[in-house]
Amino acid sequence: MPTSSRFAVAVHLLCGLAFLEKSLGRGATSADLAQSVNTNPVVVRRLLGILSRAGFVEGRGGRSGGYGLACAPAKIRLDAVLAAVEPDGVLALHENPANRACTVSCGIKPVLGGVFADAERALHASLKRTTLADVLRQVEAAD
Amino acid sequence: MPTSSRFAVAVHLLCGLAFLEKSLGRGATSADLAQSVNTNPVVVRRLLGILSRAGFVEGRGGRSGGYGLACAPAKIRLDAVLAAVEPDGVLALHENPANRACTVSCGIKPVLGGVFADAERALHASLKRTTLADVLRQVEAAD
DNA sequence: TCTCGTGCTACTGTGTTGGTTACAGAAAAG
């Protein structure tokens, strides 16, 4: 799987935002965050747009604009972040049409769907135990 | 994430193999399996090659050759199948080099790595509860 | 009014995947 790094970058951005808000007392621009992630401001704005629609951050345009967290770091659970940036989940069924003449081909998808749903639930349950505040605390402790 | 469907197809193939072995008493060729999955025999052989190296199936070349399961369906746990076809896991860190001037940039990766490892463990623990025999039974029950 | 940052669009380059063709090698059938 050419696993996308959107989730990792999203958490990085949120963490950077929380850190800058705490240490500088102000929001951060997409250029600031792009420097931290070592990428392009547009990439940051694209991802932050998704996180904004999901209610995690707010962007203000105009001079001295920038981004700020829309809720407390302790309220942001990583499973919600994953759901926002990877709405289709991490396990996918194959889209090939079923072969009507084959029992397995006809019956496998609902079965796999159930198994996958359970697995994704377990993944999200694990991520739910970590909040952005936890991540930030660990990052600061390692400093 | 353009989530690959390798895992789903792999389970489908193993299930088809188990089903055909049971119902026909013989193995199946890549052409048989390709019909079930509605894809190309080479795609099937590629995936079955991975599963063969992982010890789940055996392929015999030559006339009246084909594939057979290398172990009992009840012994094949889906987490092991996932590990075989997606060795890098489903959650990936971003590869951008860290910005040395930024606390978050320098510290985030080990923290995220730990969180991701826990989440993947939970995912695998869930998949471990299902064996190929379970999948086969459910598929046959739905028939 | 001027500056600066978001939000959005369009385009490019790159990497992965699935699909396809082709072929060498092996094993059974005759």
Add this chain to the structure above:
DNA sequence: CTTTTCTGTAACCAACACAGTAGCACGAGA
């Protein structure tokens, strides 16, 4: 022993998603 039929690879193509980039309209503050 020859023919058939299968696996195991390699090479190539098209489709797709993604990161990266440039450009511009809009809005808010200085």
